[in-house]
Amino acid sequence: MAEQPVGFMRQRRVRIGAGILLLAAVGVTGWYVATSGRESTDDAQLDARVAQIASRVGGTIVRIAVEDNQLVDAGAVLVELDRSDYQVALDKARAELADAEAGALAAESAVPITSTTTSSNVTTARGGITQAQGAVVAAERELDAAKARLAAVQARVREAEANATKSARDVERLRGLVAKDEVSQQQFDATVAAAEAQKAAADSARSQVAEAEAGIRVAESRLTQARAGEQQAHAELSVAQTAPSQIAATKARAQSAKARVEQMRAALAQAELNLHYTTLKAPARGIVAKRGLNVGQVVQAGQPLMAVVQTGELWVTANFKETQLKNVRPGQRATITVDAIGGRALTGKVDSISGATGARFSLLPPENATGNFVKVVQRIPVKIVLDSGQDPEQRLRPGMSAVPTVYTR
Numbered sequence: 001m002a003e004q005p006v007g008f009m010r011q012r013r014v015r016i017g018a019g020i021l022l023l024a025a026v027g028v029t030g031w032y033v034a035t036s037g038r039e040s041t042d043d044a045q046l047d048a049r050v051a052q053i054a055s056r057v058g059g060t061i062v063r064i065a066v067e068d069n070q071l072v073d074a075g076a077v078l079v080e081l082d083r084s085d086y087q088v089a090l091d092k093a094r095a096e097l098a099d100a101e102a103g104a105l106a107a108e109s110a111v112p113i114t115s116t117t118t119s120s121n122v123t124t125a126r127g128g129i130t131q132a133q134g135a136v137v138a139a140e141r142e143l144d145a146a147k148a149r150l151a152a153v154q155a156r157v158r159e160a161e162a163n164a165t166k167s168a169r170d171v172e173r174l175r176g177l178v179a180k181d182e183v184s185q186q187q188f189d190a191t192v193a194a195a196e197a198q199k200a201a202a203d204s205a206r207s208q209v210a211e212a213e214a215g216i217r218v219a220e221s222r223l224t225q226a227r228a229g230e231q232q233a234h235a236e237l238s239v240a241q242t243a244p245s246q247i248a249a250t251k252a253r254a255q256s257a258k259a260r261v262e263q264m265r266a267a268l269a270q271a272e273l274n275l276h277y278t279t280l281k282a283p284a285r286g287i288v289a290k291r292g293l294n295v296g297q298v299v300q301a302g303q304p305l306m307a308v309v310q311t312g313e314l315w316v317t318a319n320f321k322e323t324q325l326k327n328v329r330p331g332q333r334a335t336i337t338v339d340a341i342g343g344r345a346l347t348g349k350v351d352s353i354s355g356a357t358g359a360r361f362s363l364l365p366p367e368n369a370t371g372n373f374v375k376v377v378q379r380i381p382v383k384i385v386l387d388s389g390q391d392p393e394q395r396l397r398p399g400m401s402a403v404p405t406v407y408t409r
Helices: 004-033 086-180 184-238 243-277
Strands: 037-039 043-053 059-064 075-080 278-281 286-289 304-321 334-340 343-353 379-386 402-407
Touching: 004 075, 037 278, 043 402, 075 304, 086 184, 243 278, 304 343, 334 379, 379 402
Parallel strands: none
Antiparallel strands: 037 402, 043 304, 059 075, 075 278, 286 304, 304 379, 334 343, 334 402, 343 379
16 A cells, blocks of 8 residues: 655644543533533521421320321311310419409499598588587577576575565564564564565575576586587598598599409410410421320420421522522522432522521631631622422422522523
């Protein structure tokens, strides 16, 4: 076989090299076109809302209505606690409320009664003062009249005694004349009779003096009683005039009774809530997880019992490098592949970008002010929400690895 010319071989090698360069250029161009306008990362996982179920009251578990990994609907009964103590507390709260309402009703009705009674007492006391003052005036007049009668009787006594003394002297003077027959016996007898009459008149006047003095004592006693009655009436008026303070105290007791009613109503509401809390229900549709309890177990308020994973609303937390976020914006579409479902591509969109890097939320955030700083590319969590209806069998679970790709153009 004849050897080919050297020039031909050189041209052939040039054409082959040019073809290889062309293919490389086409490949690079195709790769650039295919990868430009998108950002991807394998540092991502599925997330969902997890509701930690804890008891709000303490008690003994009497029923567990779910099993591990069971799908439950919102409002489904999960756990029931013993209701006996809380039912007793509820009955007691109802009885105390009824007692408080009765006390408040009695205190409220006492307010108008106290007002009316106090007003009546003031009017009565004032009327008693007027009556007592009239009795004092009447007693003073009666005493004055008794004193006047006593003075008149005493004047008559003096007059009667003077007349009796004169008549007795006339009798003694005529007695000697009768013996000498200078006057007649008839005249003497008339003088003796007149003397006895004057003596009787003096005795009668003296008895009237005693009667008048007794009248004065009676009048003075009545005056003393009338003045005492007046003082008592003034005292009763003083007591009655303290009505405002009594009414205020009655109203204060009524307000206190109303406040106690409100307090008992709050206690009743709390007892009803505590009884309601003995039944724990699912807050949302999801799968039961971490069921760490048994029937007969005594639990305390706030003690975690299980968790409900809300698998109906999943999203992807993708930790992109900070250098990848130049063109990433909320609302951009994305595709997500998950190994657990055979790498099938899911669709979604960027919901939001975290407010700080993942390192900033770690237990021990990095401290760069130590003098030996080395720049490390940070990762920032990006929330990608999955489109609905892509997991009818609910095979996706929080924590599964995912590979999201965000289309920035």
